[in-house]
Amino acid sequence: MKHKAKSEKLKAKSGKRETVYPQPSTSPTLSRTIGVLQERSLHAALKKWYARRGDKIETPLEGYHIDLVRGDLLIEIQTRNFFALKKKLPKLLEHHRLRLVHPIAQEKWLVRVAADGETELGRRRSPKRGRFEDIFDELISIPALLDHPNFSLEILLIHAEEIRRVRGAREKPARRTRFPRDWDRHDQRLVQVIASRVIESTQDLRAFLPENLPSEFTNRELAAALGNSAARGASYHRAQTMTYVMRQCGVLEIKGKRGNSLVYAITKSTESAG
DSSP states (O other), X not given: OOOOSOTTBOOOOOSSOOOOOOOOOSOHHHHHHHHHHTOOHHHHHHHHHHOOTXXXXXXXXXXXXXXXXXXXXXXXXXXXXXXXXXXXXXXXXXXXXXXXXXXXXXXXXEEEEOTTSOSEEEEEEOSOXXXXXXXXXXXXXXXXXXXXXXXXXXXXXXXXXXXXXXXXXXXXXXXOOSSOOSEEEEEEEEEEEEEEEEEOSHHHHHTTSOXXXXXXXXXXXXXXXXOOOSOHHHHHHHHHHHHHHHHHTTSEEEEEEETTEEEEXXXXXXXXXX
């Protein structure tokens, strides 16, 4: 399928809203591989959306299964938990170009279904709104890879559905939670991809910093410049993750302290390159 979202440019699709679900594969080899990997709906749908004619799907390479192989480019779709890739990615990057694709839900519908996993009981829109900057929550696990010449990252803003299955009367929770609830997260489904942004170098990472930042700034000043957050604490957390990742890959450096707060500045090498 043709890649519809333009890189590094926010562009909402117009027209009728279409729901995209993974279709059963007609290839016995592919079906067998996916069954072993226990692929979820969101991952399968994104792989189908991202694939182009001629791509190789679920290809074994150096002891791993690669989602898509496009010429000399390896494409891995990771819906969450970059920490799980800390060993896999460095090994593959030694001899291959690799693009990591990660979705962020700009809009999510929470769908309650019965214990059968199919009968819909109700739905509501989540108040949370994802942004490109949310990628830093994952990048804290692999900051050193962002400066690797063979590595690139594509962030997809999506609309999605989170399926919450109500447990049966005698069914135990799938996992322990702080607050009791009668449902478990059952699946996630792709509704549509609305935009993408590509990070191919530390310069692309630097573009996440707001233009109205002073030359030297603290996390609180960065949080204020980011703005557009329902919770002040969320903005400060985002600032912390951004400065940590950018410092680890050489975009930012520590210039000193202001009271108890560290003061950051863009490194001269990246500043002159920009």
